[in-house]
Amino acid sequence: MSGRGAIRRGFSTAPDPVTAVREFHDAIAQPDIGLVVFFCSYSFDLNVLEPELRRMFAGVQVIGCTTAGEITPIGYLDGSITGFSIAASHCVAATALMQNLSNFQMSDGHAATQKVVSAMGEKGYTLDPRDSFALLLIDGMSRNEEVVLASMHLLMDMTPLVGGSAADNLCLNGAFVYCDGAFHSDAALLAAIRIKAPFRILKCQHLVGSDERMVVTRADPHSRKVFELNGEPAAREYARLLNLPERALTPSTFSTYPLMVKIGADFHVRSIQAAHFDDSLTFFCAIDEGVVLRLAKSEAVLPNLTAFFEGVNESFGQPELVIGFDCIYRSLALEKAQTKRLAGALLAANHVIGFSTYGEQFAGMHLNQTFTAIAIGKPYDDL
Known part of the structure; x- marks a missing residue:
């Protein structure tokens, strides 16, 4: 359990998927949830995890994906589920699922963009870069990140976008995104989020x-x-x-x-x-x-990451939450340098929740071996 305010972070290391979802739910539960975002190990039995997520978060908008490692409130983990909830009083979200990425057309991305823009409009909101951002989670084995991003240029004119390519523990068979109560392979998930808090998109490269x-x-x-x-x-x-x-x-x-x-x-x-x-x-x-x-x-990853967060804290302040997308190769480099535990502690100290990816999205670009993120500050009192 992390925090008792409008943003709550949590995780579970239970190997049993039913127990893991229940522990995760208990860690991030709050009276009226506007959005839940989770990242889970590919090693879980998704056929068990999926219905338990539906049951425990009935009536709540939930999105997520599989990983090559998780970034949790206690740092890097493997075999866990982690994520956060944001209170409905401080968050409004709209999502669109893009399936069959193997045969993706530019029109599919245009339709997804229009869907989230229209859904936000139906809720009485327009997308504005001052209070809204977009997340893109996409099967990292789809090999279509560049085309998907190119199809969303109209959305990126309205709001900043970051994201990560979902992973499968380096099995390289295919990863999953979670939307509308189910896991989907060969798919991408676009979410537009309006939040009552300051935020900034970030990129770190060593x-x-x-x-x-x-x-x-x-x-x-x-x-x-x-x-x-x-x-x-x-x-x-x-x-x-x-x-x-x-x-x-x-x-x-x-x-x-x-x-x-x-x-x-x-x-x-x-x-x-x-x-x-x-x-x-x-x-x-x-x-x-x-x-x-x-x-x-x-440059060594850990000193570079330390300097990066020193700059974030100096210019932005201590984040309440950082949604982080960290390339799996950065994790491997940290392991080789025997500094992964220290880097994990640094991420935990800066309230990072995220996962090890097969690629990162930043604005209109698909990147590798970077850390991209949304840093979210202390929520405002009024919407």
Whole structure:
């Protein structure tokens, strides 16, 4: 249990899904809930978790997704359910579910945008960046984050948007979002939220581009596969640049040695998901032929995150809640550096609730190896 005000944070580590939902419910329960957001381990039996969520939160608007690890009121956990509730007196939300992402059309995103805008209008509210923001939770194995975001440009003209790509504990089979009382795969969930509290969207990145460059010479952007770098088989060339054998190309290596692309004056990470027997590489972001990639230079995650939250507290104040979307590769980097427990304590001290993702959404961009978030301050007294 965390806090007794309009925003309440909670979690459960019970392995039994029925017990976990009940403990989570008890931790965030309040008299009149306007919205519940949760993040749960992929290891739960979702066929049991789903009806228990419906039963315990009957009549309440609940959204969520599966993870590759959870960020809870006590820091990083695996195998838990965590989340928060916001009182109806301080929050109004509207949601839209987009299914069958494998065959997603731009019109599907336009329809979802119109649905949440119309639903807010029916409740007597218009979206305004001064008091509203949007969350996007999307199956991280759909490979369609860029297209979905592009289809929502009209919404992003009205309100800031952040989000995360739902995950499945690095099984890489398919993740789930929860909306309208059920879990959905190959799906995305858009939520527009009007809140009676100050807020700010945030992005933290511990990587910058180096001078070591490579050119994508053969790729399939739709499947996010790169077959050749610098005219050579992609995995072989990547391993050569790292001076490593190809057998060392594991998620730990990908998290330690990511690639970056320069867009304008900024560097953005393009994380590798997997290396294959045909020497191709699959990425967590779309990659096209002709793109110039650079090996990243890394700062230790923990000092970078510490400085980030020092800046947040100085400019924004102590958040009441931070809804955080943290790339799974950042978690792996923290484990490798043996600083994950300290980083988890830092996140807990700053009231972060979130999960380890397969990608992060920030404004109109799909990113990798970043921490994106909405920081929410102390709720106002009056709506």
